[in-house]
Amino acid sequence: MAEIFKEFITTFLAGSAGGTACVYAGQPLDTVKVKLQTFPNVYSGTFDCFKTTLKTEGLRGLYKGSVPALVCNVSENAVLFVALGCMKNMIAYITNKQSSNLSNIENACAGSLSSIFSSLVVCPTELVKCRMQAMSELYTTGKLEKPMSPYGVVRSMIKAEGVLSLFNGLTSTWVREMPGYFFFFYGYEFTRNLLTAKGKEKDDIGVVKTAFAGGTAGLCLWVAIFPIDVIKSRIQVMSVAGKQEGFRKTLFHVARHEGIRALYSGLLPTVIRTYPANGALFVTYEYTKDTKQFVNQFSRRPVRRALLYVPGHDVRKVTKIPSLQVDCTVLDCEDGVALDKKDEARSKIAEMYDDIAQKSSCEVGVRINAPSSGLAKNDLEVLFGKVPYPSCLVVPKIDDHHEITWICDTLRDIVLNAILPKQVPPNVIRIIFQIESARGLLGMKESVEAGIASCAKIRCTSQIDGVIFGSDDFCADLGISRTSEAIELMYARQKILTTAKAYGLQAIDMVYIDYKDTDGLRRQSIEGFKMGFTGKQIIHPHQIQTVQDAFIPDSQKIEWALELLKAYDESRKGAFTFQGQMIDLPTILQARNIVNIYKHINEQKKTNAE
Ligand SMILES: CC(=O)SCCNC(=O)CCNC(=O)[C@H](O)C(C)(C)COP(=O)(O)OP(=O)(O)OC[C@H]1O[C@@H](n2cnc3c(N)ncnc32)[C@H](O)[C@@H]1OP(=O)(O)O
């Protein structure tokens, strides 16, 4: 259900963004088109109309009707593309295919059917837009007493003829849109196929070719339906000056009195306009739709107070996961697994993952071997080479940014190969990487940036969620002898934490290997939480409760924060006294952090319980 909702939101937003781009790229020439269609004798041609409008009405004249055009295009494309997804699914169901594998004709039929729904939005909004665009001609030719605002147009229509008058021209809109969108989507898919190099995907043709395919889609649409559009514009604009004849009568009237040429008046600016406008529409749509990150940034990262490693080859431990009340578990292929057990760990995880993840209320991730080990590619292929694949990936020992780029790129190739072409990846893989060496620590900023950039590429399948401090390997790399206070690790912990927070990522603290020492674990966990870490790695179920309790503010602190925020709202002062302390904005922000963490953890608990 959540995936369907995400899909709906993504398509809706992508269609809206496409519609906005389309208006700004094409509005001036759309104004010229409407003027030429409705007043073919006033201007000698496209250029004359463009020049005269610019001279007499300025740039604003060319962008007149932008607001209704935006409303019109944004709502039309949002509805059109959401309906398109549904129609494609319906056709795929009937033809027993994947919706990503429909032929050009089937895509065209889906487009045509979707336009039934988008017309309901197009008709009233376009009616107002057309009248606004031709307002000065209506006024100077005496068809209107004085120019009107969009609101005035709507009000006068409803007053004179009732609400249904907003749907004046709906039949001609359907007559135009249904064949129009058939040719539109046929032209788009046909051109994209034509421009796709052998062995490549339609989705990978790049911005320029996508824009060209979008423009050609528009060309096909307009050449096919231009006379219908002329009649529709006439009915909508002229009915402002009284009742207008229906579609058939208006068509015959124009053909008889003004000649067939009048039915193509305004075609040139329309064809010129269609390339930037529909090019912008499809580029924006395709790239927004595929950037699932766009939607994912609204969905919060899972809470990971405790992150428990479970050796992947140890079936007994793996099958315990559903009974554990832990935020996150990670099935390990790396340090928890001996070299001669690596193959076994990988194949056992691949075999058991789905079942364990289904039965567990916690997040279930996997840890592969380090990029430098020579084992990582094999791990990724086995673990992510089939659907469903894990939702979270821990990557150890990132020593420089090329390694994280390599991981993200390899992962994307494997995932896109595992799903059918054009199918939307079923879930985004949340990547958490580990810093475990001096080089890794020094280059961490570049690694975070490289990871984020690589994940944001088109058809992104992953996102960087957090960074883990791998303290044991770090000690080995630096020749550190650990103390129970871990003062020797303070610099690394602070640097990792600060860098992670600078990029809005989770920061997960070091492991406490003396798993029977609960007091020591509690002390170090509280310290980590106070430093700002969002969670801690653990290795044994006994550690879960202690760590999870430490990474949530205690009840006194929450009470303090809530009361402070209330007092702040009431005082409305920059600095004030609360419980004997001076309070200003930084303390307020800290109180907000505390309340946010508390709320977030409670929300997650509720979700897990459902
Ligand atoms: C620095 C790093 O990289 S850390 C990450 C790599 N290290 C790891 O992954 C190690 C993970 N932890 C472990 O393997 C184990 O906890 C060990 C080896 C430390 C101790 O294991 P055991 O000797 O089995 O501990 P113990 O007997 O106390 O276990 C109690 C129960 O908890 C289970 N258990 C122990 N650790 C885990 C675990 N990590 N995950 C799930 N269940 C576990 C045991 O199977 C046992 O259950 P059972 O009695 O039903 O079999």
Ligand SMILES: O=CC(=O)O
């Ligand atoms: O991977 C963890 C570590 O501490 O090293």
